[in-house]
Amino acid sequence: MRRDAKVVIAGAGVTGLTIAALLADLSPALQITVVDRSARPEFDSDADLDLRVSAIAPGSVDLLAGIGAWNESRPERRCPYDRMRVWDADHEVGGPSTLCFDADEFSIPHLGYIVENRSLIDALLAALSEHDVAFRFSSPLTALEESGNGHDVILENGNRMYADLVIAADGGRSLIREACGIAVDRYAYSQTAFVTHLMPERSHEATAWQRFLSDGPFALLPLADGRVSVVWSTEPKQAERASACSDEELAKLMTELSDGVLGQLEPAGPRGRFPLAAQHAREYVRHGIALIGDAAHTIHPLAGQGANLGLADAAALARVIEEALDAGEFIGDRPVLRRYARARRGANATMMQFMTGLNRLFASDSAVLGEFRRLGMTLFNASGPIRSRIAGVALGRR
Numbered sequence: 001m002r003r004d005a006k007v008v009i010a011g012a013g014v015t016g017l018t019i020a021a022l023l024a025d026l027s028p029a030l031q032i033t034v035v036d037r038s039a040r041p042e043f044d045s046d047a048d049l050d051l052r053v054s055a056i057a058p059g060s061v062d063l064l065a066g067i068g069a070w071n072e073s074r075p076e077r078r079c080p081y082d083r084m085r086v087w088d089a090d091h092e093v094g095g096p097s098t099l100c101f102d103a104d105e106f107s108i109p110h111l112g113y114i115v116e117n118r119s120l121i122d123a124l125l126a127a128l129s130e131h132d133v134a135f136r137f138s139s140p141l142t143a144l145e146e147s148g149n150g151h152d153v154i155l156e157n158g159n160r161m162y163a164d165l166v167i168a169a170d171g172g173r174s175l176i177r178e179a180c181g182i183a184v185d186r187y188a189y190s191q192t193a194f195v196t197h198l199m200p201e202r203s204h205e206a207t208a209w210q211r212f213l214s215d216g217p218f219a220l221l222p223l224a225d226g227r228v229s230v231v232w233s234t235e236p237k238q239a240e241r242a243s244a245c246s247d248e249e250l251a252k253l254m255t256e257l258s259d260g261v262l263g264q265l266e267p268a269g270p271r272g273r274f275p276l277a278a279q280h281a282r283e284y285v286r287h288g289i290a291l292i293g294d295a296a297h298t299i300h301p302l303a304g305q306g307a308n309l310g311l312a313d314a315a316a317l318a319r320v321i322e323e324a325l326d327a328g329e330f331i332g333d334r335p336v337l338r339r340y341a342r343a344r345r346g347a348n349a350t351m352m353q354f355m356t357g358l359n360r361l362f363a364s365d366s367a368v369l370g371e372f373r374r375l376g377m378t379l380f381n382a383s384g385p386i387r388s389r390i391a392g393v394a395l396g397r398r
């Protein structure tokens with residue numbers, strides 16, 4: 001028999017809203033409340049495409065479709081991409097060492113979508129409006145206390161809410177994680193991501209372009225209106241300069257860094273900077289607590305995996321909770337939650353190590369490493385099984 005249970009989800013980002021929708025589909029026995037410190041986001045369809053966009057992999061699209069959010073998302077605010085080209089600054093795009101991925105090769109319509117974060121949140125909220133989920137926006141969480149067989153979460157206004165299970169989806173600086181005393185392993189990249197939209201002279205050809213420079217990767221991601229979103233991971237000082245320079249200077253800099261792959265690039269949007277660091281929580285669960293998404297791990301954006309890993313966490317946790325409900329188990333029990341940790345922590349660690357290693361390998365000026373990269377990329381292009389294994393993980397299909 002299914003036991004009633006109270007779940008509080010800290011954080012109404014992509015990860016928190018997705019787990020809310022997955023759990024709401026499971027059982028009316030779950031009373032779900034989502035708490036966020038920010039006001040409920042209002043979507044303005046007349047506003048220009050926001051600065052923050054994410055590459056969403058096919059596996060994540062399937063998950064979002066399953067909870068009704070993909071249908072709610074606005075086609076004019078997402079752009080499918082069918083090709084990916086990755087090359088080293090020392091070589092020309094299109095040469096034998098350019099890594100090429102094409103949707104056809106994997107028999108899928110698209111490699112993924114570049115989606116506006118704001119419109120994805122709006123789509124998730126629209127999907128959740130069909131469910132019996134309570135929201136507490138403009139409600140910063142300030143503390144967590146053990147209470148009965150679970151916890152009280154305490155809001156800034158002093159209100160308390162009891163939860164059998166608290167799901168921490170409250171981002172990289174998770175208050176819940178810190179309140180539990182869960183330590184993180186950190187790796188600071190000494191890089192900042194400079195982000196803006198640019199209008200290319202030539203069509204982006206529904207392709208995600210990534211050039212590895214010695215200071216970090218430079219990515220051009222296709223947008224639905226023909227622009228590209230640039231994510232340049234570089235030294236903090238360089239990112240500061242790019243933020244402050246004139247439009248003419250920025251056009252010249254961006255065109256040079258892209259090696260003119262799309263012709264002249266013209267500034268066409270706001271500019272932003274995001275300091276980068278990888279961190280991984282040493283534990284994902286405690287009695288009555290589960291960390292998911294950026295609260296559990298943050299990762300270098302070079303392969304566009306952060307949000308996708310959070311969605312995979314949400315799916316895994318929902319599966320574990322469903323099995324526990326079916327078995328009549330208490331969903332806050334540590335042995336139950338440890339099944340989720342076992343399913344996700346190793347997979348996330350592997351992806352993080354791979355991204356950190358890749359970033360280091362490409363950031364090196366050493367001639368030996370340069371030759372190793374060229375050879376490695378050429379061999380990788382020719383290696384069927386390794387290519388499809390890595391692509392399968394990146395596509396969210398394995």
Ligand SMILES: Cc1cc2nc3c(=O)[nH]c(=O)nc-3n(C[C@H](O)[C@H](O)[C@H](O)COP(=O)(O)OP(=O)(O)OC[C@H]3O[C@@H](n4cnc5c(N)ncnc54)[C@H](O)[C@@H]3O)c2cc1C
Pocket residue numbers: 010011012013014015016035036037038053054055056139140141142169170171172173174175193195231274292293294295301303304305306307308309310
């Ligand atoms: C430059 C850049 C590019 C990226 N590109 C990609 C990409 O292409 N693809 C991809 O998959 N990922 C990408 N990522 C990563 C992705 O943006 C994150 O992994 C994802 O947004 C994390 O979502 P989340 O819901 O776990 O956390 P968040 O989005 O951080 O959400 C946390 C929520 O918790 C709330 N909150 C926090 N503290 C409290 C509190 N005390 N009380 C109440 N509420 C609280 C916040 O208001 C927020 O709404 C990128 C990241 C960067 C920096």
